[in-house]
Amino acid sequence: MGTSLPWIVLKFGGTSVSSEPNWRHICEIVRQRRSTGARILIVHSALSGVTDRLEKLLEAALRGEHLQLLAALRQRHAELATSLGIAPQAERALEPWFNELAQLIDSIALIREVTEKSRARVMAMGELLATEIGACYLRSQGLEVAWLDARSVLRAEQREAASIKASYLSATCDFAPNAEAGAAVAAVGDVVITQGFIASDDTGDTVLLGRGGSDTSGAYFAALLAAQQLEIWTDVPGMFSANPRSMPTARQLLELTYDEAQEIATAGAKVLHPRCLLPVRQYGIPLFVYATQVPQLRGTRITAVPGSDAAQVKAICVKKGITLVSLESPGMWHQVGFLADVFQIFKKHGLSVDLVSTSETNVTVSLDPQANALDSAVLAQLQADLKPLCRADLIGPCASVSVVGRNIRSILHQLGGALELFAEQRIHLVSQAANDLNLTFVVDENQGDRLVEGLHELLIRPVRDDAVIGPTWERLFGSGRQVSETNVEPWWQLRRSALLELMQARDCAYVYDVATVLQRCTNLRSMKSLSRVSYAMKANSSPELLRVIHSSGLKIECVSIGEIDRAFEAIPALQAEEVLFTPNFAPREEYAAALARGVHVTLDNLHPLEHWPELFKGRSVFVRIDPGSGRGHHQHVRTGGIHSKFGVAQEDAARFAAAAQSAGATVVGLHAHAGSGVHDLDNWTRTARLLLALRETFPQVRVIDVGGGIGVPDRQGGSAFDMAGLDAALLALDFSTAGVELWMEPGRYVVAEAGVLLAKVTQTKTKGAAGYVGVATGMNSLIRPALYGAHHDIVNLSRLGETDDGIFDVVGPICETGDVLGHDRALPTTTVEGDILLIATTGAYGASMASHYNLRSPAEELLLR
Ligand code: ADP
Ligand code: ASP
Ligand code: MG
DSSP states (O other): OTTSOOEEEEEEOTGGGSSHHHHHHHHHHHHHHHTTTOEEEEEEOOSTTHHHHHHHHHHHHHTTOOHHHHHHHHHHHHHHHHHTTOHHHHHHHHHHHHHHHHHHHHHHHHHTOOOHHHHHHHHHHHHHHHHHHHHHHHHHTTOOOEEOOGGGTOBBOOOTTOOHHHHHHBOOBOOSOOHHHHHHHHHHOSEEEEESSEEEOTTSOEEEBOTTTHHHHHHHHHHHTTOSEEEEEESSSSOBSSOTTTOTTOEEEOEEEHHHHHHHHHTTOTTSOGGGHHHHHHTTOOEEEEETTSTTSOOEEEESSOSOOSOEEEEEEEEEEEEEEEEEOGGGTTOTTHHHHHHHHHHHTTOOEEEEEEOSSEEEEEEOTTTSOOOHHHHHHHHHHHTTTOEEEEEEEEEEEEEEEETGGGGGGGGHHHHGGGGGOOEEEEEEOTTSSEEEEEEEGGGHHHHHHHHHHHHTTTSOOOSSEEEEHHHHHOOOSOOOHHHHSOHHHHTHHHHHHHGGGOSEEEEEEHHHHHHHHHHHHTOTTOSEEEEEGGGOOOHHHHHHHHHTTOEEEESSHHHHHHHHHHOTTOOGGGEEEOOSSOOHHHHHHHHHHTOEEEEOSSHHHHHOHHHHTTOEEEEEBOOSSOOSSSGGGBOOSTTSSOSBOGGGHHHHHHHHHHHTOEEEEEEOOOBSSBOOTHHHHHHHHHHHHGGGTOTTOOEEEOOOOBOOOSSTTOOOOOHHHHHHHHHTTOHHHHTOEEEEOOSHHHHGGGEEEEEEEEEEEEETTEEEEEESOOTTTOOHHHHHOOOOOEEEGGGTTSOOOEEEEEEOSSSSTTOEEEEEEEEOTTOOTTOEEEEOSOSSSSGGGOOOGGGOOOOEEEEEO
16 A cells, blocks of 8 residues: 555445435535545445345245335335436446345245345345445546445454354454555545445355444454544434433533443444444544534544543443343352353353353353344253253343443442432342443343433533533434423423513512413323322412312322312312322321311321221221332332331231221222332333232222322423323223222322423622522522432523523522532523523422521412413
8 A cells, every 4th residue: 555645434324325415415525535635435334224124125035025125125226316316327237236136035035045145145235235326426426436345355254153143144354454455445446435234255255244334344444444534424423422312411422532432332322333443443543423414513533542531421321132141050159160161151152241240159141132143042042051050040131221431430439329220220230341441230121211311310411511521412403302292392482571571570489381281181181091180289289270270170189188278278169079188197187187078088007097996987098008119200209118108018908908997997999109200101000000909908999099200301302201101001901890990190290391480690600610600599499409409401581592601500599508409500601690590390399398498488489371
């Protein structure tokens, strides 16, 4: 290669090459890089979804049903060619490949068998076809582009112990810079287009580099050509601290080292194929990740030099479909060669082990589906072969959740609060990487996303922008996913002038939007599974709201005599039958008073029945059962488990039934509530099943009440609760056949998003690097941030639309360090005394938990109609 011009390798992914606007960008990018004097190698993927369709085509061929799929593939490519204005030339170029594909498929259909070899050949067609279109288009734009068959340059290496399947479908290649390969590419031109994903083996057979392997092709070519840089162009501008498509608060990572990027990719971030880091790292080739649809945006730069030396958590990653193999043998302690024998068996099955944790009698290992061809036959055989050595149990499907960053060990203390998230997880395995770059937890698969969200929220989202951690996805693009009803355009944006007007006469106020409350009530009333919905008024006991809620068909749930009194005062039409009293450790007089009023009464302890039986003689009661484990947004709001004071333990159910009988009371309802702010649907279905099962102990039960706790997104962009999903899941339990009514009692869901706290800025302050914005009220009005670390979005309502270019702590006037409404909030630096800040989603547990601490009155409550 001598002194000739350097190469730049540009890899474009499936989405990048599937639309006309993107191809225009690609053309510009090539021209611009070319103008620096470099030679360009473009490596690209199949059109998006085509590799999947080719897999489907193979399955269809086995059933002889492939013709339609084949035609659809032709159509897909023809459509892109037409939109690029190159239909005639593309058709000529594609024809030979489509003929070859048709032949391959015909012969598979004939013998009704797909070998690994023919699978690889069929799946390679996606990239071969797409690059023909790419070459035609770039030529049509005046670029002199040569088309190269990647298989003539990339050679698979022989891997000992690789199965035939892995050799054909997940091959690796030699990539040491070599003059021969360089010459082969250079011989075809200075601007060359070739395929990702495919290579050839020694016998000339086509092999694949594993799903998503085009990134690796790019890296192989970059190494072979000793390229000046590798650029991976995809549909996101870089690596983010979490998958930005599922978490809009994910932060853009501006600078990473190869080992960090490797760790993030290996831990599950699909944006880079884990195998693409090794070649560039080995030869010190800088790797950039950019978004094709916004080529001007800065992306991620990956080199050997850290952007900062600080120990820092950089990403939370999740990988699903993990199978754990738990190897149990009492004799393994100090036994020489046990692990060697065990791993020999994994090797024999071509299985590579990812995580390992050991104890005296147990070794647990994880198998990553990306690295292994896992199917039940392989796993069963593995188990059988391990049997003479130990007991091997399979656990799965699991998710591995990794906290990734430099020097994780030195910042373990920062994980303190985050570890609380594990209070209710079943953790199957914990592993701390020897390179100090990650800490990984393996949990049940369905818990993975929740954990990622929680960890990200605590460890990364609040970090200030620096040279490494950049803006959030939503700051770059706005929140691009379906969000909760109000968050699509929060009501307070539309009612901004009305809100500002209300604040002309006051310093602070809670304002509730009646339309939003009504909307939530309608949603609940339309749930077909529920016979009755009660509003848990502890969330917000504003008399006017109670009237609105009751008039839209909800009943009322109270937890104290004070609430019962308030409900009857506020709602003149309220009938005793419509009230459910669900207190906790209430004194005897409250039960007596409630029974006298004729409302439904729930007991959550044996004590009242055993010690005051006369009170309950001839009465119908509900019993609150402890579901056994709590759920919710914070430890303080989880109301299940032995360490929670709520409910009768399940094992005491029979004793409770006996006590009720001897007191002469009838148990007509079963109630359970696991906690507050819950998003998992199975929370309620599990509770319902548990209560249904208890009907054997309480045969006269006609109501099952599964509590409340429906979560709401705590920030704009958060996902809305899946109400329809919950309804369907509850309907599937078929209560009507069971002869019982299903009741529910949400509070937060009804009012949270309808409320905002408005507070006037009283003053601002800086202390070193820290900035404070002080407002007229604090934890005396809203204690949730101090009590639970709850997040409430905060905006400067007076300056909505101005750039939030400063970071401040928003604080109140209470003499407590904890009097902070929001830490590190982005607000305009122009924020001044007199501006109105809006603290969002404060309709629930805002005013109702307020106090007069410091003798400062909490914010008054107003309704907006
Ligand atoms: P391409 O087809 O260009 O190869 P991929 O779909 O393979 O693109 O990878 C890009 C996708 O990776 C993004 O759309 C994003 O959803 C996903 N992704 C997952 N984790 C991350 C992360 N940590 N940072 C950026 N993207 C991620
Ligand atoms: N087309 C291949 C796949 O979908 C390779 C790639 O896009 O990276 O897996
Ligand atoms: Mg990819």
